[in-house]
Amino acid sequence: MFIHKLQNIFRLGCKELWSLWRDPIMLLLITYTFTMSIYTGASSMPESLNNAPIGIVDEDHSALSERVSSAFYPPLFTPFETQLDQMDAGMDAGLYSFSMTIPSRFQEDILANRGATVQVNVDATRVTQALTGSSYIQQIILTEVNSYLQGHRSVTSLPVDLELRARFNPTLDRQWFGGIMQVINNVTMLSIILTGAALIREREHGTVEHLLVMPVTVFEIMMAKVWSMGLVVLVASFVAVHLVVKGFMHIPIEGNLWLFFLGASLSLFATTSLGIYMATVAKSMPQFGLLMMLVLIPLQMLSGGLTPRESMPEVVQNIMQFAPTTHFVNLAQAILYRNAGFDVVWMPFLCLFAIGAVFFYFALKRFKETIHTMT
Incomplete structure (x- = not known):
């Protein structure tokens, strides 16, 4: 049976x-x-930053501004040089996920310790890239400015040596x-x-x-x-x-x-x-x-x-x-x-x-x- x-x-x-x-x-x-x-x-990879287009407007054309602009490269970013009057149109058309404007006298103000402001516009409709990319942009700008002021890329000595190993x-x-x-x-x-x-x-x-x-x-x-x-x-x-x-x-x-x-x-x-x-x-x-x-x-x-x-x-x-x-x-x-x-x-x-x-x-x-x- x-x-x-x-x-x-x-x-x-x-x-x-x-x-x-x-x-x-x-x-x-x-x-x-x-x-x-x-x-x-x-x-x-919607939540990862992968060749995100960024429009860069360099109004200073100094050594520091060129150094900051050249720090955005694949595979995280795809940089595009643009003009100030074209930046908003590019953002509206979805050509750029981010846009960065480096003002004139940027290097002069940094060296004179007067402080400077870099404008970064983010396309927030791409929420996952916006969150990740904003932190990346801020970190890249600060790293390049600090290394320029110090004259070299210094490594901060920490009291604890942290070894990070990504398993699996x-x-x-x-x-x-x-x-x-x-x-x-x-x-x-x-x-x-x-x-x-x-x-x-x-x-x-x-x-x-x-x-x-x-x-x-x-x-x-x-x-x-x-x-x-x-x-x-x-x-x-x-x-x-x-x-x-x-x-x-x-x-x-x-x-x-x-x-x-x-x-x-x-x-x-x-x-x-x-x-x-x-x-x-x-x-x-x-x-x-x-x-x-x-x-x-x-x-x-x-x-x-x-x-x-x-x-x-x-x-x-x-x-x-x-x-x-x-x-x-x-x-x-x-x-x-x-x-x-x-x-x-x-x-x-x-x-x-x-x-x-x-x-x-x-x-x-x-x-x-x-x-x-x-x-």
């Missing part, structure tokens, strides 16, 4: 894979999600973090989409009624969708990690990938069950898409993958303990970034299994109720 159930689950799962293979839109979505989406998500990402390259997190987020997103779309597609095509007259149970139908769609996402993420993350983007991964994919399998068990539950609530694909936005965005934004969970309100942290993405992000970062073993991540594994079992139970119960109403 048990072997017969396994055979039914396997064959129904193969049917789901064949249906997916004949759906070009879904195949295109899978391909894009685990290729271009990973690259664009990792290489776009020694170059502080955001792509190392962004690439892996994009894979983690896409695993959650695509597993919900594929399982939900598979169920809604059968309901719209009327094939659910065909399954009900066959000698299969609701549990077998649902389990087939879980393993087949989970397998697709798992294989796609495996290929993406090796070809896109490690091969194309050259992001080193020190952790045990087999342990990571084991944790991903438990997370897929929970998210595919969630996708089926959402598909039973929605009546059509447009409704499912709207419902997915309400569920997926909080799962990704509050899981700790984009911002530390410690910075969130305590009530949000407590609620997100019941979300599978929270524990998946926790174990994935520990394994892939810090090379943690199972003795470190066993608790997230256990939580994922418990959450997945609960999600599967409620999804199965809801699925049975939906099937009974159809019959």
Whole structure:
């Protein structure tokens, strides 16, 4: 009897894979999600300062003003020499994120200890760059002025020698973090989409009624969708990690990938069950898409993958303990970034299994109720 159930689950799962293979839109979505989406998500750095355009108006044309102007160079800034009457127009047109005006007699006032004012305009619509860039500009100007007055670049002697070592990402390259997190987020997103779309597609095509007259149970139908769609996402993420993350983007991964994919399998068990539950609530694909936005965005934004969970309100942290993405992000970062073993991540594994079992139970119960109403 048990072997017969396994055979039914396997064959129904193969049917789901064949249906997916004949759906070009879904195949295109899978391909894009685990290729271009990973690259664009990792290489776009909205909160980092990267070649920010800065317009520089030098009205002094002194050695000090030229020294300050030449201190703004890539990869932080892309300098542009401009005129005072063109500066506001350039800011309005979005040509410059920053503009700096060095007044006349700037060097003379500095040497005479009369003080000088450098005007810096910031495009605050680019909030993340504005905050970071303002501090960089202030630091660069003060450093160049002080070194000019001293005649050389001096190093301040501190009573404590501080050695800073950036572990797990020694170059502080955001792509190392962004690439892996994009894979983690896409695993959650695509597993919900594929399982939900598979169920809604059968309901719209009327094939659910065909399954009900066959000698299969609701549990077998649902389990087939879980393993087949989970397998697709798992294989796609495996290929993406090796070809896109490690091969194309050259992001080193020190952790045990087999342990990571084991944790991903438990997370897929929970998210595919969630996708089926959402598909039973929605009546059509447009409704499912709207419902997915309400569920997926909080799962990704509050899981700790984009911002530390410690910075969130305590009530949000407590609620997100019941979300599978929270524990998946926790174990994935520990394994892939810090090379943690199972003795470190066993608790997230256990939580994922418990959450997945609960999600599967409620999804199965809801699925049975939906099937009974159809019959």
